[in-house]
Amino acid sequence: MIGSGGVQADFCTTCTVRPNSVCSVIEPGDISRLAEVAVESIVPPGRGFIEEGAPATDFFNVTSGTVKLFKALPDGRRQITGFAAPGHFLGLAVSDSYAFGAEAVDTVRVCRFSREKMTELLDDFPKLERRLLEEASNELVAAQNQMLLLGRKTARERVASFLLDQMHAGLPPGQDGNGGRLHLPMTRGDIADYLGLTIETVSRTLSWMRAQGMIEVGKGYAITVLSVAKLEVLAAGNG
Amino acid sequence: MIGSGGVQADFCTTCTVRPNSVCSVIEPGDISRLAEVAVESIVPPGRGFIEEGAPATDFFNVTSGTVKLFKALPDGRRQITGFAAPGHFLGLAVSDSYAFGAEAVDTVRVCRFSREKMTELLDDFPKLERRLLEEASNELVAAQNQMLLLGRKTARERVASFLLDQMHAGLPPGQDGNGGRLHLPMTRGDIADYLGLTIETVSRTLSWMRAQGMIEVGKGYAITVLSVAKLEVLAAGNG
DNA sequence: GGGATGCATTGATTTACATCAAACCATCTG
DNA sequence: CAGATGGTTTGATGTAAATCAATGCATCCC
Numbered sequence: 451m452i453g454s455g456g457v458q459a460d461f462c463t464t465c466t467v468r469p470n471s472v473c474s475v476i477e478p479g480d481i482s483r484l485a486e487v488a489v490e491s492i493v494p495p496g497r498g499f500i501e502e503g504a505p506a507t508d509f510f511n512v513t514s515g516t517v518k519l520f521k522a523l524p525d526g527r528r529q530i531t532g533f534a535a536p537g538h539f540l541g542l543a544v545s546d547s548y549a550f551g552a553e554a555v556d557t558v559r560v561c562r563f564s565r566e567k568m569t570e571l572l573d574d575f576p577k578l579e580r581r582l583l584e585e586a587s588n589e590l591v592a593a594q595n596q597m598l599l600l601g602r603k604t605a606r607e608r609v610a611s612f613l614l615d616q617m618h619a620g621l622p623p624g625q626d627g628n629g630g631r632l633h634l635p636m637t638r639g640d641i642a643d644y645l646g647l648t649i650e651t652v653s654r655t656l657s658w659m660r661a662q663g664m665i666e667v668g669k670g671y672a673i674t675v676l677s678v679a680k681l682e683v684l685a686a687g688n689g
Numbered sequence: 690m691i692g693s694g695g696v697q698a699d700f701c702t703t704c705t706v707r708p709n710s711v712c713s714v715i716e717p718g719d720i721s722r723l724a725e726v727a728v729e730s731i732v733p734p735g736r737g738f739i740e741e742g743a744p745a746t747d748f749f750n751v752t753s754g755t756v757k758l759f760k761a762l763p764d765g766r767r768q769i770t771g772f773a774a775p776g777h778f779l780g781l782a783v784s785d786s787y788a789f790g791a792e793a794v795d796t797v798r799v800c801r802f803s804r805e806k807m808t809e810l811l812d813d814f815p816k817l818e819r820r821l822l823e824e825a826s827n828e829l830v831a832a833q834n835q836m837l838l839l840g841r842k843t844a845r846e847r848v849a850s851f852l853l854d855q856m857h858a859g860l861p862p863g864q865d866g867n868g869g870r871l872h873l874p875m876t877r878g879d880i881a882d883y884l885g886l887t888i889e890t891v892s893r894t895l896s897w898m899r900a901q902g903m904i905e906v907g908k909g910y911a912i913t914v915l916s917v918a919k920l921e922v923l924a925a926g927n928g
Numbered sequence: 929g930g931g932a933t934g935c936a937t938t939g940a941t942t943t944a945c946a947t948c949a950a951a952c953c954a955t956c957t958g
Numbered sequence: 959c960a961g962a963t964g965g966t967t968t969g970a971t972g973t974a975a976a977t978c979a980a981t982g983c984a985t986c987c988c
Contacts, residue, residue, distance in 0.1 A: 521833055521834070521837040522837075523842075523925065523926040524926055524927070525927070527841040527842075527926065529836055529841045542826050542829070544823050544827055549830045549833060549834075572819075576815060576818075579819065579822060580811075582822055583781075583818060583822050584783055586826060586829060587781050587783045588783055589829055590825060590828055590829060590832065591788045593832035593833070593836065594760055594770045594788060594789055594832070595788075597760070597832065597839055598760040598761075598768040600836055600840045600885065601768040601839045601882075602762060602767070602768045604974075604975090605975065637934095637935065638935070643840075645840075646839065646840030647975080648975075648977080649935090649937095650936095650937080650976080650977085651974090651975060651976075653937055653938080654937080654975095656937095657938080669984090686763055687764045687766065688763070688764070844944075844945070876964095876965065876966090886945080886946090887946060887947080888965090888966080888967095889946075889947085889966095889968085890944090890945060890946075892966060892967055892968080893945095893968080895967095
């Protein structure tokens with residue numbers, strides 16, 4: 451385990467109030483059970499807290515910030531398999547070692563559980579197991595979409611799909627956020643590693659979209675989507 | 690639902706004896722419960738039985754043969770997200786429509802459950818839910834590996850990884866099958882759609898591997914792996 | 929202020945793979 | 959048997975994206 455340090459609170463307080471968090475399915479009366487197993491950690495930007503291949507000792511529940519999950523090849527090539535937002539659950543491995551690494555993009559708060567105690571919890575709270583199955587199913591759908599993207603979409607289609615995904619991410623379905631304003635805490639390098647492209651191609655594609663009047667690229671990590679329709683045409687494989 | 694026809698038996702008989710099948714976690718005394726909800730279908734080669742986007746009415750458990758799962762873009766580009774072998778579970782969608790299509794590669798036998806009755810089963814048999822969670826976790830790991838392959842590996846690395854995966858597929862871990870002999874029921878087109886390549890590139894890569902003495906390409910669907918070591922070097926990103 | 933440092937952007941060139949095209953070789957069918 | 963069909967292989971050419979290479983532009987720190 452890398453970066454197991456970081457500030458630690460006595461108890462995972464935030465995740466009991468987050469909707470969709472793992473802890474939120476526990477009945478209020480049983481919260482004390484949770485206090486025995488859950489510890490909150492604050493992970494600074496860039497710090498890794500799950501190392502690919504290391505013994506899988508803990509489960510995590512993200513309560514704030516953004517986490518990048520990735521796999522790497524021996525020569526350093528990296529594929530980011532997903533960005534985990536608050537409510538997301540990490541470390542659901544059947545194997546006894548982690549199949550992926552995890553690193554904080556910005557400042558991240560996670561709720562940490564030991565795996566063996568988690569097993570006990572699962573036995574006692576069937577709702578929790580149902581919730582995990584639901585989460586895993588959703589991730590599977592996302593993974594299949596990403597395979598289609600990585601295997602068959604062009605660079606422009608990938609970036610368009612990514613921006614559209616980011617607009618809907620973390621929002622209840624059927625809501626379009628705040629007028630296309632996106633924050634995107636990750637670097638161009640992270641986006642490239644997520645989309646199976648290079649930094650240069652991501653940058654060029656964003657520049658091209660700006661020239662087409664589809665987006666505005668602001669300072670820092672701000673991007674504003676000006677035309678969802680144009681991006682949707684692109685992402686679907688037309689345009 | 691496409692191709693919902695096909696020969697149907699009164700009851701899913703094969704899946705109760707298959708290790709790792711969904712039915713196998715049901716206690717023998719409760720098999721009668723299962724008989725109420727499970728129906729076996731035989732699906733001929735090339736026939737689709739799950740249509741992407743159609744209402745998700747059923748769950749399936751593959752009991753023999755090989756199924757290809759795929760997603761498609763409007764213009765016809767296709768990505769095969771996985772091949773489902775016996776024991777595999779299909780249709781675990783949270784949404785009310787299927788996120789992918791499924792089609793028989795060779796002759797396939799599936800055990801079909803209605804989703805609403807499946808929900809009742811889940812309530813009554815906690816073991817079943819545990820088994821599904823395990824299955825979903827394994828698929829998630831496979832999906833992450835595939836994302837690394839699609840996003841970051843070269844054509845040679847992809848084909849090498851595929852052949853190695855196929856050698857271990859369906860076997861208990863730590864067993865190397867029958868001397869490198871592989872059957873591969875799918876066409877070059879299927880392999881291409883699975884690896885994010887074209888038919889021609891798959892064919893050329895296999896020819897190259899033959900020329901390198903790594904494999905033998907037999908008639909029909911037979912491929913023999915002559916040097917696992919060479920393939921492993923390739924798949925890891927060296928060579 | 930004046931380097932460093934760490935992203936991001938833009939341009940020139942290369943290349944791995946796709947595309948286009950032609951055989952090849954089974955199996956099937958009238 | 960001839961011809962059609964569907965998958966596979968091999969070759970010639972094209973191109974989208976990678977690579978190589980500057981330059982820009984913040985923030986940080988001495």
